[in-house]
Amino acid sequence: MFSEENAAAGVTFARGFKAAGVKAGIKKSGNLDLAMIYTEKEASVAGVFTQNAVAAAPVIVSREVVKTGSAHAIVANAGCANACTGEVGLANAHKMAALAAEELGCKADDVLVGSTGIIGVNLPMDKLAAGIKAAAAELSEDGSKNAGNAIITTDTYSKSCSTEVEIGGKAVRFGAIAKGSGMIQPNMATMLCYITTDANISSQLMQKALSEIVEVTFNMISVDGDMSTNDTVLVLANGESGMAEIQADTPEYDKFCEVLGNMCRELSKRIAADGEGATKFLTINVHGTKTFADAKTVAMSVAKSPLVKTAFFGEDPNWGRVICAVGYAGIPMVPEKTVIKFGGVPVYANGLGADFDENVIRDIMAEHDIVIDIEMGLGEAEATVWSCDFSYEYVKINGEYHT
C-alpha cells in the first residue's frame, strides 16, 4: 500500500498540491529548513495539536486557522521552535503566515504555520521572509522530498508516504510528510505531520476522523516520555479527485478513515523506529485488560521504562524489568495470570520465568524489530504502543544538543 515508489511523491501525490523546501539559514547546519505546501483550490482542514500547557506560538496560530475550517497552505521551519517566545513569538508566527499569504495571494488566516527546533529563541524574521519568498517561487509537484527534509531536526531520515484508493467510484489520493525523533510521547510529540488528500470532505467530518485516529496512532508512540510544545498533525483535503462530498456514516467515510488511519499508523511506527539514537523498534501489545485505557497505560509503562529500554539496547531478555513495569503501572494485574512473550516466545508465565530456549531468545533479541506481547488475562481489551530502545546515542544527542 505505501510503496517506496509513491513515497517520494509525498504531499504532492494528491492532485492540486505543490510543495517546496529551501535553505533559509535557520538551521546551524545550513541544511533545508523551510517547507511550504500549497493548494490553489481551497482545502478543508483538520488539526490535532499538543496538549502541553506551554503551547508554542505556531500552535496557537494554527489552531485559529483550523477553526475557520479551510486553508490554502502550510509553511513550516526547522531549527527554531518559536516556543516560550511570548508576544514577540506570537507576532512572528502571525507574520510568518502573512508573509506566505502575500506570496501565495491568499489571506493570512488561510496559512497554517509550524516550527520545530530550539525552544526560547526568536525566529530570525529576515531569513524567514527570504526563505518564504524562495519557497513560494520553487513550489512544484516534485517538491515534497525537499519539504520533508526541511522539517526534520535530529531525525535520521524524512518520513513520507502516499497512496491511491477508490472511494465513491473515484481514485482518491493521499500523501504525507512527517518528522519525529525526540520528545516523542503519548498525546503528541515534537512531531509534525502534514497530510494532503484530494478527497472531498468537510473540515468538521475530517476533524472527527482525525481526532479518533490520532488517539490510536500518534498518541500510541513513545520515544522518551517527553511531550513537546509544538506537536501538530494537519490534514488538508482539496476535493480535486472530483468525488462527491463524503458524508458521515457511509461506506465512503469508513474507507476514508481506514486509509487515513493506515497512513497515520505507518508514520507513527516510522517515527518510533527513528527515535533519537534508536537501535531497536519495539511493538508492545497488551491484551486482556478490561479497557483500552488500561491496556494503553500498561503498554506505556513498559515503553517508557528506561530499564526496559536499556535492556533491549543491550539485547538482554530481561523480562523481570518488563513485569516490574507492568506491576507499577497502577492497573489491575495478577502476576500469576500474566504472560509475557518476546517475539512470540513466552518468557514469563504463572508468576515465574518461563523455560525458554536461550538460543531462540538470543536470536529474537538480536533482531531490529521486536514484538513484546503482554497478556493480562483479565478482559477483552487491548492496545498497541510503538517504541524504541535507549542507547548511548540518545544520551549523546540530548546531552550535546543546543547552546
Next chain:
Amino acid sequence: MFSEENAAAGVTFARGFKAAGVKAGIKKSGNLDLAMIYTEKEASVAGVFTQNAVAAAPVIVSREVVKTGSAHAIVANAGCANACTGEVGLANAHKMAALAAEELGCKADDVLVGSTGIIGVNLPMDKLAAGIKAAAAELSEDGSKNAGNAIITTDTYSKSCSTEVEIGGKAVRFGAIAKGSGMIQPNMATMLCYITTDANISSQLMQKALSEIVEVTFNMISVDGDMSTNDTVLVLANGESGMAEIQADTPEYDKFCEVLGNMCRELSKRIAADGEGATKFLTINVHGTKTFADAKTVAMSVAKSPLVKTAFFGEDPNWGRVICAVGYAGIPMVPEKTVIKFGGVPVYANGLGADFDENVIRDIMAEHDIVIDIEMGLGEAEATVWSCDFSYEYVKINGEYHT
C-alpha cells in the same frame, strides 16, 4: 548532625544492636552479599514496602512480620532479588527467616528478610544457609560497615548514618544503612533501608511516623522512574536507651519524628545522588501550587524527563526542556506566571527566557549539586524532589547488567 565519624557505626550505633556482613557467594563478583542485623532485646518494628503489584517474596514475608509488631533481626542478601519466583521463592524467603532464627535462637516470625538483585532467579539456598551461619557467628558492634556493603548492588558506595539526640531526658541513638541506585522512583525503589534505634516506642506509633516520613523523603526521589518489586524501609526500636515509652502527640514524639525524618531525608538525598551513572545531584523545588500533590507531580515530571536529565549531564542550561516538562505534567500552570531558576538565577520568567549572565549559569551547570526552583505562582504549597542526571554510564550499566 550526621557526622562521618558516627556514620561508620551505622545500625550498631544504637545500643543493643549487632550486625555482620559476609560473602555467601551469591554475587557473581564474590563481594560481601549477606547482611544480618540483630537485637537480643525484642524491638518494636515498622515497615513500608513497594507498591508494585508484583511484590517479591521477601516483601510478602516481611509484611507479615511487621504485622506482628515486633522482631529481633533482619537478614538480607544482594545478588538475587527472589522476585517472580512463585511458590518456591516464597518458601525460600520463609526458609531464609527460619535459618536465621535457628542461629539466633528466636522465632522465624521475629526475622525480617530482604533481597535485592536479579529478578526471576531462585535463591541459592545452600550458599544462603552457609552465609547465614557465618553472619550469625560474626555479629558484632563493629559489623555495620560490612552489613551495609553486603546489601549494595550497582551503588558506588554504601549509605549509612547515625545520630544521638536527647529525647525525654535520655540520650537516644539512631543508625541506618541503605542501598539504592537503579529502579529508584516515587513510591519506593530497589531501595533497602534498615534503621535501628534504642528509642522506646510502640510499633503502631512508629508505623504512623514512618509512613508519614516516607511520603516526603524516600517517595520524593527519582533516578529513572522505575519502581522495584523489592523496596523496603524498616525501623527496629529496642528501647535500650532506657527512656520511657514515647506517647502520641507529645514533644518526645515530635522529636522522634524530626530525627527519623532528617535521617530518611539525608539517606534519600544520598541515594538520588548515587543514582546509576549519575554525575549530577539535582534538587528540584516546586513552589506556589495549590496542593503538595500538585507540586510533587510537577517536580517528578521534571525529574523523570530524559531530555531534562541528559541536558544536565551535558551541562546545558536548557530551561526549555524544564518548562516543557512542567507544561505536560497535567497540573494547572500559567506559562506567564511561572519562574524557573537554576542555582538561584532566573532562567525563565514572564513566558520567556530570562536575560541571564551566561558565565554565571555555566559555572552553576558545572557544579555537581544543582538546585532547580520552579515557582508556579498559583498557591502556597510546595514539594522537593531529589534526582540525578542521565549519563552514558546509566545506559552502560543497564544495557549490560544481568544474563
